[in-house]
Amino acid sequence: MIYGGDGLARLPADAQGRGKAVFLPFVLPEERVEASIVEQKPGFDRARASKIIEPSAHRIEPQCRYFQNCGGCHYQHTDYEHQLAIKADILKENLRRIAKVEVEGELHLHPSPPWNHRNRSRLRVQSSPEFAVGYYRFNSHELLPVEECPISSPLINRTIGRLWKIGRDSVILPGLVEIEFFANSDDTQLLAELFCSREIDASAVEQWAAQLRRELPELTGLVAFAEAPRVGREVPVIEPKRIAVIGTPEIIYATSHGSYRVGAGSFFQVNRYLIDELVEIVTRGRSGQAGLDLYAGVGLFSSVLARNFHHIVAVESSQNSHSDLQYNSPVNVKAVRATVEQYLAKKPDKFRPELVVVDPPRSGLGDKVGAALAKMGSPRVTYVSCDPATLARDLKLFLTAGYRLDEVHLVDLFPQTFHLESVVQLVR
Numbered sequence: 001m002i003y004g005g006d007g008l009a010r011l012p013a014d015a016q017g018r019g020k021a022v023f024l025p026f027v028l029p030e031e032r033v034e035a036s037i038v039e040q041k042p043g044f045d046r047a048r049a050s051k052i053i054e055p056s057a058h059r060i061e062p063q064c065r066y067f068q069n070c071g072g073c074h075y076q077h078t079d080y081e082h083q084l085a086i087k088a089d090i091l092k093e094n095l096r097r098i099a100k101v102e103v104e105g106e107l108h109l110h111p112s113p114p115w116n117h118r119n120r121s122r123l124r125v126q127s128s129p130e131f132a133v134g135y136y137r138f139n140s141h142e143l144l145p146v147e148e149c150p151i152s153s154p155l156i157n158r159t160i161g162r163l164w165k166i167g168r169d170s171v172i173l174p175g176l177v178e179i180e181f182f183a184n185s186d187d188t189q190l191l192a193e194l195f196c197s198r199e200i201d202a203s204a205v206e207q208w209a210a211q212l213r214r215e216l217p218e219l220t221g222l223v224a225f226a227e228a229p230r231v232g233r234e235v236p237v238i239e240p241k242r243i244a245v246i247g248t249p250e251i252i253y254a255t256s257h258g259s260y261r262v263g264a265g266s267f268f269q270v271n272r273y274l275i276d277e278l279v280e281i282v283t284r285g286r287s288g289q290a291g292l293d294l295y296a297g298v299g300l301f302s303s304v305l306a307r308n309f310h311h312i313v314a315v316e317s318s319q320n321s322h323s324d325l326q327y328n329s330p331v332n333v334k335a336v337r338a339t340v341e342q343y344l345a346k347k348p349d350k351f352r353p354e355l356v357v358v359d360p361p362r363s364g365l366g367d368k369v370g371a372a373l374a375k376m377g378s379p380r381v382t383y384v385s386c387d388p389a390t391l392a393r394d395l396k397l398f399l400t401a402g403y404r405l406d407e408v409h410l411v412d413l414f415p416q417t418f419h420l421e422s423v424v425q426l427v428r
Contacts, residue, residue, distance in 0.1 A: 001029060001086045003094065003388055005074030005418035009035075011045070022047050025138070026068055028056035028078055029086075058082035063115070064150050071138045073151065073416040080114040084412060087420045091388045091410055098392035101399060103408050110281070112273050114415040119187075119272040121152045122180035123160070131167035133160065133179070151416050153272060155187045155218060162215050173208040175200035177227050182262070185254045185272060190216065193264050194224040196243060205244040213247065221247035223264035239265060239319055250324070255279065257304045261327045265320035267297045271413035279304055281409050281423050282382055288354030292378070294340045295359045298324035299333065305357070306330045313353070315343045340365075344372045355380045364390025367397070374401035381426040391422060403428045 002008050007027040010019035021044040027033055032054035039046040052059070062068070062076035075083045092103050124143050126132040132145040147164055148157050159181055166172070175197035182191045192212070194205065205224045213219050225240035242264075250263035256276045262268045269275050282301050287308035296302050296314035298321055306312045312333045316322045322337040329335050336343055340360075356378045358365060364387060365373070373381065374397045381398060385391035395405075407425040414420065 001090060003090050003418060007031075009047075020045060024049055025074065026077055027052075028059055028082075031056050031059075056082075064148075066135075066144065066146055069137060070134075070144050070146065071136045071140070072149075074418045076416050080111070080415060083114075083415065084109055084111055084410070087412065087418075088410055091408075091420060091422055094388035094392045095395070095408075098389060099395040099399065101395065101405060103405065108281075108407065108409040110274060110277055110409060110411040112271055112412050112415050115150050116153055116157075117271050117273050117413075117415060118149075118152045118156070119185075120180065120182045120268070120270045121149060121156050121160075122178055123163075124178055125172065125176045127167075127172045127174065127176065131164075131172050133163055133167065153183045153187045155183050155190060156181050159190060159216060159218070166212065166215055170211070173200075173204065175204075176208075182251055182268075183272070184251045185275075187272070188218060189220045189251060190218045191249070191251045191262075191264060192219055192222040194222065195227040195240065196224055198226045200224075200226070200243060202244045206246060209244070209246040219247070220251070221245075221249050221264070223249045225265070257283075260298050260300065260303070261324050262298055263320055263324050265318070266324050267318065267321055269300065269413065274411055274413055275300075278384075278411050278413070278421070278423070281411065282357060282384065283308075286355050286380070286382075290351070290353040291355045291357070292351075292353040293357045294343075295361070296325055296335075297321050297359070299328040299335070301357050301359070302333050303328050303330060305355070306333045309355075313351075315340055317342075340369050344369065352376060353378050355382065357382045357384070359384040360390075362387045362390065365394045370394045370397040374398050374403070377401075377428070379428060383424045383426065385422050385424070386419065388420065388422065391424065395424065395426075398426050401428070 006023040006025050009022045013019045024035055024047045027049055033049040034051040035047040035049045037045050037047050058078045060079050067073055067076045088107055095101050123133045126143055134144045134146040137144040178195040180193040209222045223245050224243040226243055250261050253260045253262050257279050283304045289310045291305050291309040291312045293302040293312055293314040296316045302312045302314040314325055314333050315336045315338055316325050317339045325335045403426040406427045409423040411421040
């Protein structure tokens with residue numbers, strides 16, 4: 001199995017002695033399958049299995065009726081313990097192949113309840129020729145209508161059902177492209193974010209929102225944005241413009257470490273079961289004079305680290321997240337609105353925090369930021385990653401600078417999918 005959800009097979013050896021790589025979704029290691037090539041590239045082919053001839057002992061019946069048609073999940077055909085083993089192997093293989101480092105000792109696994117774990121779900125909306133909401137079909141940009149999502153929280157699932165009723169019974173908001181629901185920690189309140197065409201009128205949003213709130217009593221607030229242009233499925237870099245705000249535009253998200261204000265448009269971890277555990281892994285046993293929290297979001301880590309550090313510098317570039325970061329930060333946290341590159345270019349030369357925490361987007365740190373942090377020479381660096389390949393690439397810079405792996409954690413924030421979260425503790 002490889003990162004991305006596919007299994008790797010090979011065609012018979014060519015004249016050079018190595019068979020062409022073939023990627024197949026929805027298979028498992030050591031299975032024997034009958035498959036057809038569906039796409040040919042110069043360096044690899046893609047195929048789909050039409051028959052499982054010899055199934056894995058771990059193969060099970062998927063729980064979701066949309067599995068294999070929906071592009072959201074990739075591993076529902078295997079038991080959860082096997083999903084963890086697959087992800088652990090993928091993480092170790094990426095570190096070995098790219099960073100040239102073996103995970104010595106224990107890889108700490110942190111499992112999640114495998115279902116209803118998401119506190120946030122974003123759905124495409126279709127108003128004509130008939131109403132539908134759903135996700136993308138597997139490997140396409142075509143809408144797959146869905147009426148339930150077993151990896152989303154129970155409240156979000158009930159809300160999806162009510163949204164279908166609203167759409168079938170009345171006119172949906174013209175120009176509504178996507179709707180995202182964010183549930184609070186005990187799954188009793190919802191914040192909705194609407195992503196609309198740029199031509200939409202704010203008064204139309206307000207009228208439809210009033211109807212939505214009558215049908216959804218758990219909906220405490222709704223914020224409509226003008227949809228920013230996308231490239232493929234990537235979330236746009238430019239923050240979308242707010243069109244209308246109805247009710248309270250944020251959720252107060254309670255954890256065992258404290259409560260956080262999370263506003264519309266702000267990033268927050270999506271697994272409602274493992275937030276406390278993730279914070280514990282990053283902050284446990286850490287103390288000192290100064291700490292640096294990069295890509296700080298709403299302050300999930302910095303507000304807890306502040307209890308055992310004299311002061312923390314927390315850096316966040318998003319306007320929405322930075323506003324929440326300021327609100328959530330105690331007095332000894334300095335919330336800086338800047339990109340990490342901007343902050344590192346202007347920081348005082350003598351600033352050498354005892355701990356640096358980084359939680360970058362999927363693209364990772366990159367050479368410039370990684371080299372600057374390695375040169376900073378902090379005795380401890382904690383890297384929170386959602387992509388094992390970019391993690392391994394960035395770790396090479398730290399290992400070359402004299403750091404070593406102290407602890408490696410796999411935190412399964414995304415059961416049933418190929419996505420994996422990891423936390424690497426580096427020391428020098």
